[in-house]
Amino acid sequence: MRLDRHHELFRTSVRAVLERLFLPELEDWEKAGEMPTHELYRSLGEEGLLGLTLPVDDGGLGLDLGYSHVWARELGRLPAGSPAMSLSVQTDIVLPLLAEEGGTGVRDAYLRPAVRGELVAALAATEPGGGSDLAAVRTTAVRDAEGLRLTGDKAFLTNGSVADFAVVLCHLLPSGADEGGDPPDGLDSLTLVLVPTGLPGVRQERHTGKLGNRACDHGRLSFTDVRVPEENLLGKPGSGYEALTRVFTRERTFLAAVCTARAATMLDRATTYARGRAVLGRPLLQHQAIAFRLAELDAELALIEQYTDAVFQRLQEDSAALRQASIAKLRASRLERECADLLLQLHGGAGYLEGGPVERGYRDARAYALAGGADEALLHLIAGHPRTDV
Structure with a gap:
């Protein structure tokens, strides 16, 4: 990646911000097994660091990927892996997904606040029995007259127990589908749905006793007949x-x-x-x-x-x-x-x-x-x- 003097000036700036926010207490957070994720995200959002390459219309800075490269390298310089692990989900998975696939309502209610650091996001793709195999996803969202009804379990999720919302990978089923049966085989019905974690039927549980990256939150999400509005679908059905x-x-x-x-x-x-x-x-x-x-x-x-x-x-x-x-x-x-x-x-x-x-x-x-x-x-x-x- 060709970096110029503007990227290098950014490197100096972001290094100072990260050292100010993380170095004084990172050791203590690692020992405690948690860090003040929401507080840190708000501070980073105020610095414009959560939407470097996102479009300006979505609250981002509209910069090239060289800035993302510098941001990643500077996170990697910190003396613990937790900050980079947590932030990569927000800045390089969920927010780009919302910018590319989200409708106007999603962008207004979730994308822009998340860029400002007011909301913490998680990606809920991995399931207890599936791991990296996305074809093994069992979570379903059934369409009905009131929108979507989501049921399933997700595990090993970065930011899982502290997230304000999660982008959930699930099989989208038509109204009247047999919810007691097995989900469809393959990938064709896999769809992304944005789910606020405060909705009735959502349960967040923290994973404890981890080997490493202890200050970074990891958790489990369970969904029991969670009602989600149709507008929270991301992209087309089956495009997940x-x-x-x-x-x-x-x-x-x-x-x-x-x-x-x-x-x-x-x-x-x-x-x-x-x-x-x-x-x-x-x-x-x-x-x-x-x-x-x-x-x-x-x-x-x-x-x-x-x-x-x-x-x-x-x-x-x-x-x-x-x-x-x-x-x-x-x-x-x-x-x-x-x-x-x-x-x-x-x-x-x-x-x-x-x-x-x-x-x-x-x-x-x-x-x-x-x-x-x-x-x-x-x-x-x-x-x-x-x-x-x-």
């Missing part, structure tokens, strides 16, 4: 899978930038530590095995950074990038885990003790083998698409 595929391409590119930034931070920390820590009378960095391993990771990082830049550029030019984004996210998240593993290994027993950035980086990195598309799901997608020029 296609719409999610588009935003997942963007999200995976965003997460690749987050992961490369986190990998770079850990690699820098590992190099600094290896330079100063002496073993057998000389610094670790002077031991060939350590020096070569750091060099391998540095070379891999340089390549993945360049590849991710190219995918951002491809998206900016409105070119298809599903395969490329999947490759970038797969390789960047794996590299982050490798850097986290080496950093912990270099610190020995001290790195294994809970309470610092070394072990937390190791725990946080594990999430991206699952979130934003599990490694196996991405490999399946890559294998099923032909090679292209990127």
